[in-house]
Amino acid sequence: MGGNGEFEPRIVGILCNWCTYAGADMAGTSRMQYPPNVRFIRVMCSSRVDPQFILKAFELGADGVFIGGCHHGDCHYVTGNYRAEERIKLVRKLIEQLGIEPERLRLEWISASEGNVLVEVMNDFVKKLKELGPSPLSKDKE
């Protein structure tokens, strides 16, 4: 919970090294501001994201999980982001069946230069998660 008692969602982000991680660096270099709710973890490609990572984050109480990769056609590893997308959309359906709102799992393509897009996405994601409230698996006690 935030200092003023408002619900502050906890987000785990897994970002590809080449696009979204670099995009997040770009947001920093440009001193763009976004809500401090997300913790980024770097992998080389969005296709490294094992669905077990996503489920683990939710199990541990993450209110949102964010996966960032390169735009279609831009993947540093040619096709990784397509694989990631097929998998993650299945996982999204899975978590829906498991009672976790699918909007809590967000997949975005953000290029190395799109610091502004990263910021927009984070603003929007935090806003949406605040609307949803804590995850049913949230460990934070009110």
Place this chain on the structure above:
Amino acid sequence: MGEKEVRIGVYVCHCGTNIAGVVSPQELASYAATLPNVVVAKDYRFMCSDPGQEMIKQDIKEHNLNRIVVAACSPRLHEPTFRRVCAEAGLNQFLYEQANIREHDTWVHMRQPKEALEKAKDLIRIAVAKAARLEPLEVQKVKVTPVCLIVGGGIAGISAALDVANAGFKVHLLEKSPTIGGRMAQLDKTFPTMDCSACILTPKMVDVARHPNIEIHSYSEIKEVEGYVGNFKVKIVEHPRYVLADKCTGCGKCAEVCPVFVPNEFELGMGSRKAIYVPFPQAVPNVYTIDREKCIECKLCVKVCEPEAIDFNQQEREIELEVGTVIIATGYDVYTPFDAPQYGYGILPNVITSLELERLLSSFGPTGGKVIVPTTHEKPKRIAFIQCVGSRDQRLFPYCSRVCCTYSVKHARQIKEKYPDTEIFIFYMDMRTFGKGYDEFYEIAGREYGVNFVRGRVAEVRRVPGTDKLMVRAEDTLLGQLMELEVDMVVLASAVIPREETEQIQHLFRLSRSADGFLLEAHPKLRPVDTLTDGVFVAGMAQGPKDIPDAVAQGKGAAAAAIALMGMGEVEIEPYFSIVNEELCSGCKVCQDICPYGAIGMTVDGKSNINSVLCKGCGACAAACPSGAIDTQHFKFNQVMAQIEAAMKR
């Protein structure tokens, strides 16, 4: 390693006030000291400085550290620095992890110091969790083929080609059009020295053609790219010219007899060429090309061609090149300002673009260097230049095209030199004539040439009814007055934009583009000619708007980078490859098609096997492997899981 006790040192960088101005590095260090396996935790003003690096080295020895975490900037910036520090202290460089508390924290949460502090702690905890599970790795070395492919034969590509070739490496210079030379060949004079563009360019073109280390592939395009740094395989397609390059002497008799006239692209359609043509007289290679779309196949050319160079049956040719390095110098396009209808381009014939004016000014251009009003063919008495057409326009191209201000000044001066009576008005937003000698060049234009500079955006250009003249309506923002100006001609300083093929090039070489659509460099300041793909460099306008000296400098810079890589003869690649645990592999083949590099094969026992040199470490196979038999070094399953657990701990 597993046996040995994990001893982690954590170093929190102040980065001056970049980090310390938002969060307390001391507090972070004392927090880090409480984390499992952390033996030492310290903070320092600049960890990347010599004393900072020395501190780490000392501690490694003194405290017997076997893992290092630095909480500072992005690992994309200083990971190599600290890895080297570890290596120098005798620690395997891959036992290093960096927490990005600057780009991902203090810079993006400057106004929320309390939350930023919490986040920094979390990021350090995540890094420590990973560090504890890091394993020592050995870098892999691969040979670098001492051959460079340069894509684009403009001035950036030419400059790069000559430097690389002079360093003793083979160069393949690829050009899409029938001749090298690029945009610079279309220019008349160059600012601020007023050198004749052709005079300084064509000798370079000839040097390229004659250089024993350079092979020109004109009229060619890239079809496929495979491989990786040091070992690219590039498939190119050479379009048929229907004229045999080794026989054509460039005598031009064929063009003389050719009955078909075609608007000349080189002259931006203002002049004409034949169906068999060279784009301009100094073309390199000086080989004619038949435009088969326009050719009527009268074969008059065949009759007059003494060397029997014409071959209507010539076919497209595929060539496979093996190269170690690549320089992308594909140049730019000029925006055709149809989306700015207020200026009337395409509707009002007397509204032209600057590049069209450039051709009119050229002594070998369509008018032989005479500037004429297109409809009247008379000398213009009054000309308006409109700056920033498309550029710095949020609806079109938000960036500055960088060259327009100075070239418009150049145009004004050139016209004034030819026709001192012609009145010139330049409508500008603000004059950006930076560069060595440029501002002086601009000053003189106003002071000595009497060019009128009007600060203000032109609202509208319309025809003066019943005449060929144009009415320019603008606001002079300095005087705060609306002005209407009747002119003979309007010249639009149209934006510099990325070439249409940039997207294709981007995908072929797995590059990134910045928001403006130009190719993205690896770092805006420190790695301006590198791209995110190792071994691929970028030069010239392909990377963003720039003038000739900058394009040449970047071409030479890219050449130096390529030379450095090829000069080493081998390159280290990060050992982030994936490994199959054959005990667990059932040969389900799920991984086989996933690998974009064909790095995964099968052993004779039907188990997956990964070629560590071909593998680029994306980890797609590890994530996919349904038996958990594949893992990716440095991004191992247990490492990432530990990071996730650490992220959610509090």
Place this chain on the structure above:
Amino acid sequence: MPVTVAMVSLASCWGCYQSLLDTHEALLDILPQLDIKFWHTVTDFKYKDLESYKDGSIDVGIVEGVCRTEEDVHILKTLRKKCKTLISLGTCSTYGGIYGLLNLTTIDQALKRKFVEAESVQEPNIPEEDVPKMLDFIVPNRKIVDFEVFLPGCPVVSKDIADAILGLLKGELPKPPVRTLCDECPREKSEVITIKQLKRDYEGIPDPKKCLLEQGYICMGPATREGCGALCPKAGMPCRGCYGPGPNVIDQGAKMISALGSIVDYESISPEELVEKVGDVAGTFYNFFLPSGIISKTVRKAK
């Protein structure tokens, strides 16, 4: 001297014990070596007998089934106390098994459907008199007590049971295989497997020799530990994953999702089409495994 054995069935179908009986001739070898101290299906010992044994006095305990009621938990804990070695027999006990699919809903909804809404029920009423209380969710038995041996399978193949018991008689713990089903599946695979069209089990006539997954049928084989001999694929049906995952995988369903998402040809099957065609993601990938999944049940917000 015969080994003392207690065998219990928690909520189960008795299939794993049927599989023990299906060792046929081996039974004649096995049964006389056992001094059965409890096996309610076959012998007449009662729970009070089980409870009366001294702690640790029984050599081997075998658990089939999973805890559905509080009584099951009590029996399981009692058995653990009485036995030196405890064997988890079958997938229900080891991973939670197929009844774990009820974790996708709530026990109240289930009671309501069965005793109130069922079309054939007259005078609806939920039994509450003298019946053990239902647990809210299925959890794998290992979360309740420790085991020495896990023998997954729905059911465990007869040979594995015989081998395990005969091994234990000699004091040896069984060594489960570590690879997944493709290792022992006779179906042939092409060089690479890419799915251009996903099929439901009833669609088309599959080639009897080729890999079912490659033919577009969702076969859990790649994510499922071997041991059964690839029975289902041999019979022309895709594996449903009853042996659970290999030793290096935490969540069988997640891994198969990842594998499938990786081998569908993204140009032929968009992510949306994939989700649509799979239809029931949880049921498809967690048929036997849901209670052991990283997220083991449908979670609900506290009110």
Place this chain on the structure above:
Amino acid sequence: MSKEIVIEPATRLEGHAKIVIKLDKNNKVEDAHFGVTVTRFFEKFVEGRLMERVIRIVPRICGICPEAHHLASVSAVEAAWGITPPKAALKLRDLLLQAKTISSHALHFYALAAPDFLVGPLAEPQYRNVVTVIKHLPDAGKKAIELMKIGQDLCFLVGGRAIHPVTSVPGGQSKPMTEEERDEQLKRIDRAMELAKFTLDLARKVVGDYLDVITKLGVFDSYYIGLAREGVHTIFGDATVRVMSPDGKIVADFAKKDYLDYVAEHVAPHSYATHIFFKPASYPDGIWRAGPLGRINVADKMETPLAQEALKEFRDAVGRPCHATLAYNWARVVELVEAVEKAKMLLEDPDIVSTDVKLADVEPREGNGVGVVEAPRGTLIHHYWSDEKGICTKANLIVATNHNIAAVEKSFLVTAKQVFEDKIHEKLKLPEPMIKT
């Protein structure tokens, strides 16, 4: 002071139950409860599953008769989708159920029931089990095992697995039978016939020995339910559901899809298993018995000659309807004989090796369907609702064992009264047990 006698768990049955007998202060039996202590809610968790997967899930209702569930289920799905599979597929399915009947009846007779008769009801509990039978009558034990093996192996061949079959899909069977496989099974089926006859002889002997017990202990009137094809005993395929009243009249003979008009469930507050009964007669008057005794009672005759002979002998001894609970074991062996004969007939049918066993184009559709087969322990009804994508939206399952729950409870009440009030066990003529412990 009233007291309760609790038998927990009820043993030598594969479900989970306890028996509670309530006595008043005068040791008069007030009530007897047969409480099933667990249920697993298949009808709920098949909701949302793909229909073809439901067919593979429901066998887990019972590990002894999973084939019956598999087949009732696939029939229900095919009914819902309006599909008729190739006839060879139906014959394979019939064979699968016969095979299961062979092994299940053999198991039930030898492992669950026989110890009472062979070891004797008065033996110490630790000896009253199949292990003792195997130890002391190794020949009978071996024969029992051999018969079970033949049945289970045939289940494996047709169902793809010996337990929890997989081969039935909407539209047919996933695996045809090869001629070699057929020939192999034909060789073994004659041996099965010998063993069935041995079992019949053994049953005849123990029935003779225990006739007094069988005809006196736990005898009570009830309705009976079972499938029949025009009055002929059957367990699978085209058939109607017959109901016989306690006085031996066929009071209903209805189509499977109409089951809801005739079959209803009573929820007993002390049991997770409902009591199934004949709806027109209402509860508790309408309680019935299913399984071997039910089927034998409702059938006019058996389908195969040896079984028909055995039936005649059965009826001569105990009549029709036979209300004696302990006669179940005899009826079971009569059915065992028929299952072996029927399996042989099917194996000799050339269609059994047809390769045309599955439709290639099956489309799901919205609708509901009922599948009914005879599981070894009784009439099994699966009823599903499918949506247009072929996802199960609802299920109603009437499982075999539940038909008998009310009757079992009633047997306990009757027997308890006989034992606690009349001390009948002291008066019954018991033979010397075959196995002395």
